[in-house]
Amino acid sequence: MVAPDALRVVRCGGSTLCGARAVFSADSKQVGRGAGAAALGGYLLCASGDFVKVYSVNTEETLRLMSGHADLVTGIQLNPHNHMQLYSSSLDGTIKLWDFMDGILIKTFSVGSKLLALYTLASAEDSVFVVIPKKGERDTFQLVSVKLTKGAGQDLESKELSVVLDGVGASMKHIAFGREGAYVVSVKGVNLQVYFFKRKLLNRFSLSTLKTKGGDNRFSCVVCHPAEDCIATGHADGKIRLWRNFHNKKEYTYSTLHWHHDIVMDLAFSVEGTRLLSGGVESVLVQWHNESSCQKDFLPRLGSPIEYISMSSDGSLCSTLHTDNRITIINSNLRFSRSIQGLIKSRDVKTGLVVDPRTKALVLNGEPGHLQFYSLQSDQQLFSLDIAQRQYIHEAGLKQSDLVKVAFSAQGTWLATVEESEEVTDPELQLKLWFYHEEAQSFHLNTRINTPHDNHITDMCFRDMDGLGDDSLILVTTGRDCVFKVWVMVEDTDPEAQQSVSWTCDFVGSYHNYQATNCCFSEDGSLLAVSFEETVTVWDSLTWDLKCTFCHPPGNIRKICFGRLTCSKYLIGATDYGFLCCWNLLTCALEWSAHLNVVVLQPDPVSEHIAAVSWLSKESSLFVFKPNEPRPVYIQRNLCKEKILLAAFVPRDEPEMTSSEKYLWLRKSQLFFLTDTQELMTLSTKSLEERLTPSSKQLAVEESLPVTPFSLLLGKHRCQQAQEDTDLGKPVVHNKQEQASPAVKELLHTPAHVLPSASFLCTIFINSLLISKENKSAEEVADEVEMESEKAEDESDEEEVTAMEQEDTSHMELLGEMTCKLSKSQEKELRKIRKMDYSWISAF
């Protein structure tokens, strides 16, 4: 509620969807199949940066975000002894045990050194296996088993480590445990080692390092057959080897499967071991039957390279985690089922951050050749527009063409895109103009211009004129071929043509044969500024006459922009040599200049403010200023450690109320920026709790419920309980309330379409409200419940209200012992819903 002193840099939900690049982990398990929740499907748990995310498999939505780790989460595994619990390991040196159904952290075990991977075994009673860096040696890792100490507290120290294997790979894909935990396999380089726990025997095998016939024998991943003694390994050259008889050091055998043309990223056996799944850079999921190379199925065109493959414990589902932050869920018969995606991370955001005026969505590179529209409010991808309309070939070393520039017209009716291939000599440029089709609600290709410039296009902008119609629409492109081109719309006279307008070049301008680098229209559209290396030229947009030039030697112009509203007479430019200059267009004189190494210069479309982000050896700083005063409105030094590459102002739907004068510039729009590690960040005045979006906050769902009679009733119920809590102040009551919530919570969290019938739920719900009746006598309660369940079907609100009243009166009288009983009865109810394991509760 109270604005804190400093602005906080907040990561936007989308960017952390699948965490940092270092390690991904995913696990899809079918859980909790109770009577009522049979249709619920399961959850998908996913390490996501510092968090663990819980997704619903059926609805693709994020159910929970479990935060607690201080660094990247490197491994998550279900507790083999209690499948409602989850172990997670992190670089911060802790293993945490979670109840992921409710998002509760149960225990924290601190190990002391960085944890790089985590494994659990059903046979190992109270220990887990982790990969830690070997002390004193760099880049050497060892697999150790950690004995998880049993204790009463939440934070425990587990320093009992025993080394199992030495010199293992750092990635979790490099170690696998054999059937029933009899042996452990580790691969590194061209070496494979198998350690048999019972016999305490270590077998080492190695392949030849020679790269024969372009082959590369290095191991990339390893998995073990769930039922037989068989190890499958993936290799850097795309081969899959199946090892058998590895108990014997000499007489081991292996067979080879080869389909992938590049590195095998991950492998997975089906539950019964008859099928082997493999995936790699080709973004094709290959299914091998019976370990033979002749029988295989493919699921092609998954969109981006596969990083991880995981199977559900009942084998009905399989999920692939892709390098661009996407999870695909696949049926057991190898059919694409659904995908979970937030902000897709492309390798390089060349288009910059652009805001779609229509949807206020952030627009940037998505899948190769696609443009993604990412909604910041809902942390969702609205849609992906196929720009290249060309089959993307996933192959390393191939010169791909990609989207490099995007521009929207002021109303969002026109979209201009530029594609170019990576080749330096012949960029194979294409300028495409898209028209927004109201009926189809999507962009349709209107004009395609091949090689609009002879060399790379450096910048592109529309003339933004809200007041005038479409006739005044002008597109300007600048290119390294030393010209800028003006494109206009022309009416097609031919009545036969499908479209009435098309785009054509109207004017080609150049200045002393310098490369054109930037272009920008003034707010009223009368002036066009084009920067040519060291010089900024200003052109009249009616006659295309050169009006004046500005320069601030030395150094090329990096960015230019016009001031807006009251500052529209100023032109701002940033140069390579670290100068920020402001020229007055009326006097044609330099107004002021500042020594600042500006990497990003971004004007706010709805106010006069301009944000400049500077980069000074290992820190980015933000300066917000108005062109008419050289003193910045706001300065934030050390905004973040990473280099900020792009920024965008997104207009807010409603102006935010800020108490501080300092943050007035954030009232109408929000500043988003993208760092070189592809993290999307924003600035917020709100505290962490306020900022969390409802979807990511566990209880927020209830808070954001619309006001319905039902919610009012619920609210009343809660209020009363809270009041009683404060009145009595008993910790027991508190405990009870905590347990009361799961039933209701479950009811509210479960998507409507998977809920059992209302008549079934009604009983449970009303029972959860019935607190006081309980301790009268067991028979009475039973009667009451029956009666109510009968009535509830035809009468609803009144019935419940009366029940509430009844409850109230009795509640006050008899609050002494009932709590203990209550918790039991509710537990019973909960078990009815889903066979949840609450055994750990008894510990309290």
Next chain:
Amino acid sequence: MAAYKPVVVQACPKLGERITQDTLYWRGYKTPVQIKEFGAVNKIDFSPAPPYNYAVTASSRIHIYGRYSQEPIKTFSRFREAAYGATYRDDGRLLAAGSEDGTVCLLDVGGKAPLRQFEGHTKPVHVAGFLSDKYRIFSGGDDYSSTVWDIPSATEIISYSEHTDYVRCGCASKVNADVFITGSYDHTVKLFDARTKSSVMTIEHGHPVESVLLFPSGGLLVSAGGRYVKVWDVLKGGQLLVSLKNHHKTVTCLCLNSSGQRLLSGSLDRHVKIYSTTSYKVVHSFNYATSILSLALSPEDETIVVGMTNGVLNVKHRKPEEKSENSEKKRQPAYRTYMKGRTYMPKQEDFCVSKPVKRVLRKYDKLLRSFQSSKALDAVLEPPIMLHTPEVTVAVMQELHRRGTLRSALAGRDEKQVNLLLTFVARRVIEPRFTPMLVIVADMLTDIYHPVVGQSAVVDKQFLKLKEAIGKEIDYQEELLEVLGMMDTLFATYTKKIDTCLEENKSNGVTEIIETNRSY
């Protein structure tokens, strides 16, 4: 998960003439029938009544042709000297014609001898026509006079001698029985009302008037003379509406189509241009062998007849449109079968089984989908694709190049295939839209197959052809550059110099005074 995206074949807009509704309409004529007349055809007139015979005036004869006859069905040959401008009456039963000896003849289409002869002109009469009341004839002669004659009594009603040069064209109004216009070599068009003693309106065309035309509404007047066709608004007192200059020689004849939507003009430059009467833009154009003197269009635009200076009559009949009807009838049951059950709306209790839509891929797409580069290239090197849709071949080559497999797809081919490839490259490499890609292909081909040069005479020949084609293109480009250089010098002399002086230089060298040269 995305489906396979087929190769994008770049459609190139066809250069030259754009196909419009008009082009299709006016192209719908059969190959012309040529009929040789005795002299230059000075007038063609269609009978307004069925069966739409037409009278052709050439030399001293008037021939009447039937719609599809190539021989005249009737000939009037009793003129002593040349006959001029035979015109039908509204009912198609009488003809009026002028002649070299100054008489105007009234002819019955059924009879042979003239019914009446109007004598009064002292010089040849080139114009004759009926006023719309059917009982009067107007004529214009080389004696500068325009006369109105009464048919029953064969007497002159009124004669105007207002023109100062030969009267060579005329037209009667269809709205008012007393109004007619004549055009003369004195550069004017005069509008006469038989009820008044002098002309009502004079329009200055600016060139000797060769042909005049009144729109059926009587409000607009078209005159042709010199290279110009001019449209005048009569109701506004002869205001010039539009002046068309689309011919490069004298326009000799004008004609409206039956709907009045199109105006046709024939000229000595051997062209017939068709204008839209709403926009006055040329919508289509016909080409003829020699200079055109006369032009007529039958009702419903069934036939275009053009008379030329060398006495050839060119007759074009419209193609029958029965074919399309036939094919439609044939297709109907198939369409019904196709649509069977498609419109069925599922009821609530129905269980819907959805069938995945089968996507039809071209052969090369199927092969590309399964990464069979060489076979995909083979598929587009088949003669029908290579000859008729070279853009498909090039698009597939481009896709292969993008995938980095073009070289392996081109390699390992036998003599016949290499010959085929080289033929294609040599032929198409000079087309600008294919040049960038085919240059790469040509480079690769020479790289791959240079070790075997000299082993096959056929391949060697193709290599030489390729060399020749590229050499020619280079020469051509050089020439173009030369022309460009010449044009630059020409433009430079026309350049106006604008000095854009800005305000005084206030700041320390931030602004500079600039001079820009712009060519207009």
